[in-house]
Amino acid sequence: MVLCLPIAIVGFMGLCLGMSRHQRDVLGRVLSPMRSALCKAFGWTALASSFALAIARDGAAMGAVYWAGMLSLAAVLVALWTTWFSRR
Amino acid sequence: MxxxxxxxxxxxxxxxxxxxxxxxxxxxxxxxxxxxxxxxxxxxxPEIAGERNLDASAEGALAYMKTHAQGAESWTIQLPNERSVAAMGYWKEKGETFRQWRDHAFMVDGQGRKVDARDxxxxxxxxxxxxxxxxxxxxxxxxxxxxxxxxxxxxxxxxxxxxxxxxxxxxxxxxxxxxxxxxxxxxxxxxxxxxxxxxxxxxxxxxxxxxxxxxxxxxxxxxxxxxxxxxxGAGEPPKRSGIEAPMASLSDMIRQAREHWQGAEPGFIAIALPGDAHAVVKITQDTGAAMGTRGETLSFDAATGAMRRLPPVKGGASQTESVxxxxxxxxxAPLALRWLYFFSGVMGSAMVATGLVLWTAKRRQQLPDPLRPHVGFRLVEKLNIATISGLPCGIAVYFIANRLLPTGIPARVAWEAHWLFIGWGGVMLYVFLRPPRRAWVEALAIAATAFLAVPLVDAATTDRGMLRSLLAGDLVFVAFDACMLVTAAAFGWAAWTVHRRPAATRHATRRGKEAVA
Structure with a gap:
């Protein structure tokens, strides 16, 4: 849980920064398709690792429940993070 | 099509x-x-404090019913789970329906003492x-x-x-x-x-x-x-033998159950025909002991304390349902996961609330005359306000009523619940009397005030206010009051946002009209 949540947040940040709309908001410029793809790949890898970590710690059943709940929290935090940028 | x-x-x-x-x-x-x-x-x-102790409160509840409920049809003990302190005991007299249990309910703390907590x-x-x-x-x-x-x-x-x-x-x-x-x-x-x-x-x-x-x-x-x-796992009810027999040690039956469950705690004890030679003690696993909520029930001969034959292993469908x-x-759910559940529940509530508001937001521009929306639109808008701020407000009023209603008045339990609906109904009535935009601001502000009042009333009427609980390290009470304050802040922020929002033309005109009138 302690490590899982930050990893999921970073993962969603990666996915988010792979999208041109959010690149404009957060970075102020649009990344090349190559870099966007890299961001996305990184994001998916991080999300997958957070899942693996949750399963390793709490077992398949409990880990999956934890992970699903945590995923929602992480995604909301990242959405608010991009919103904060777009409002500035 | x-x-x-x-x-x-x-x-x-x-x-x-x-x-x-x-x-x-x-x-x-x-x-x-x-x-x-x-x-x-x-x-x-707030009268109940201290640590939980399963065995002590089970024995305490049993002792109380031995003195006060001889000859009852059944004795039941709801044991405290990991997150609570007190056990609740109740009995059923012959001929009573199960729903009358509240008439003979009592609380026992972690030291096995009966506590007079507010009803x-x-x-x-x-x-x-x-x-x-x-x-x-x-x-x-x-x-x-x-x-x-x-x-x-x-x-x-x-x-x-x-x-x-x-x-x-x-x-x-x-x-x-x-x-x-x-x-x-x-x-x-x-x-x-x-x-x-x-x-x-x-x-x-x-x-x-x-x-x-x-x-x-x-x-x-x-x-x-x-x-x-x-x-x-509901077995045949035992038949009364008419022969009296003392009961074997309950603590020992609890110990056997724990051993059988490899350490998982019991949550529920039901004793059928207590005092009779045919009495049966049933011990059910705590519903929180595993992800599947329907824990196993073990039966014991009350007179000998011996475990009866084991319940059949549940089938796949049954276990799926349980999970x-x-x-x-x-x-x-342990505490961290419980908060995630709570967070998801808040998201769900917000999803429904925003969906309801969206219905009006979408239609407002399309109204033939936004100043005079048709009756359906007005009804939806008012019901939205009355529900989204009214129900939470009612819950806050329920908490306040818990602190302010005198103990010992007749039907206290019913009145606490009535106050929830008085709070909600009051907001609803108010909302229907006010113009929509003002109704939003004011209803949200009323809800914020009600939630703000909860920790204040608590501190004024009990010795377990937020500050004292903090000093005593009583995190449940601190967290509860903190949740009230956070909810109050959220409603206050919402009221402020609606209040400050640049008024759409329709509102400007409406307010102009009000000023004239």
Missing amino acids: KEGLRQSMAWLHTWVGLLFGWLLFAVFVTGTTAYFQDEITRWMQ TTGGWLLYRLHFDLHYVPVLWGRWAVGLAAMFMLVAIVSGVITHKKIFADFFTMRFGKGQRSWLDAHNLTAVLALPFHFMITYTGLVTLMSQYMPWGIPAAYEHPADYYRDHL MVGLHAGRF
Whole structure:
């Protein structure tokens, strides 16, 4: 849980920064398709690792429940993070 | 039928959502509080303090019933779980229905002493509201909630189909853009917690499946009682022998149960025909001991203390049901996961609330005369305000009533519940008397004030106020009061935002008119 949540947040940040709309908001410029793809790949890898970590710690059943709940929290935090940028 | 799939799904989503939205909001909000049911009950019985001790409170409750309930049909002890302190005992006299148990209920603390706590239903009331409603027969309430849940599934599926850019808009939340912002908020709260929404709606229907889909039982069982015996481990009730026999040690039976369950704790003890030679003690595993919520029930001969034959191992379907119900109620969840459940519940409540507001936001521009909306629009708008700020306000009033109603008055429990609805109804009445925009601001402000008042009234009427609890390290009370303050802040912020929002033309004109009038 302690490590899982930050990893999921970073993962969603990666996915988010792979999208041109959010690149404009957060970075102020649009990344090349190559870099966007890299961001996305990184994001998916991080999300997958957070899942693996949750399963390793709490077992398949409990880990999956934890992970699903945590995923929602992480995604909301990242959405608010991009919103904060777009409002500035 | 010329229109496309997406349009027809949008229509379905809009009207199903509107029709069941108010009920679903109440179900989501009360269900969310139910994840902290035990903590709420603790807060609502400030007389009970200390640590839990399962064995001591079981023995204490037993001793109390031995002196006060000789000859009763049954004695029951609801043991405290990990998150509560006190045990509750109650007995049933011959000829009484099960529902009269409240007349003989009492609380026992962790040292086995009976405590005179104020009479309250605590978090249980909100938990029952979640699927039974109130003031209506339980079966009707469950049908209404079940129907709403089934249409919630319809709304989830049609909503996903309607949503044009589920991935492109995944992280998108634009504030201050009117209808666009409401749509963003609705999408965000719906999509980002979609696994929870789907799981909770589906498993919610499973919790009451024997009511909603009763035909399976008579198809497979000649006597429905056999189904309950197989599924819930409810055995044949013993017959009275008429011979008195003292009971063997309850603590020893608890020890045997623990051993059998490899350390999992018991949660529920039912003693049939106490004092009789044929008395049976049934010990059920704590519902939170595993993800599957229907723990095993072990039976003991009360006179000898020996375990009777083991219940049959549950079949796959039965265990699946048990896990689904467990997943819904989250009784197994440790604290961190419990907060995630709570967070998801808040997301669900917000999803329904933003969906309801969106209905009006979308239609406001299309009104022929925005100054005089038709009666349907006005009704929806008022009901939205009355539900979204009224129900939470009612809950705050319920907490305040718990502190202010004198102990020992007749029907105290009923009055606490009445106050919830007086609070809610009061806001509703107020909202219907005010122009919509003012109604939003004022109803939200009233709710904020009510939540702010909870910790203040608590500090003024008990010795377990926030500051003292903090000094005493009593985190349940601190967290409860902190939640009240956070909720108050959220409602206050919402009221302030609506108040400051640049008025649309229609509002400007309306206020101009008011000024003239």
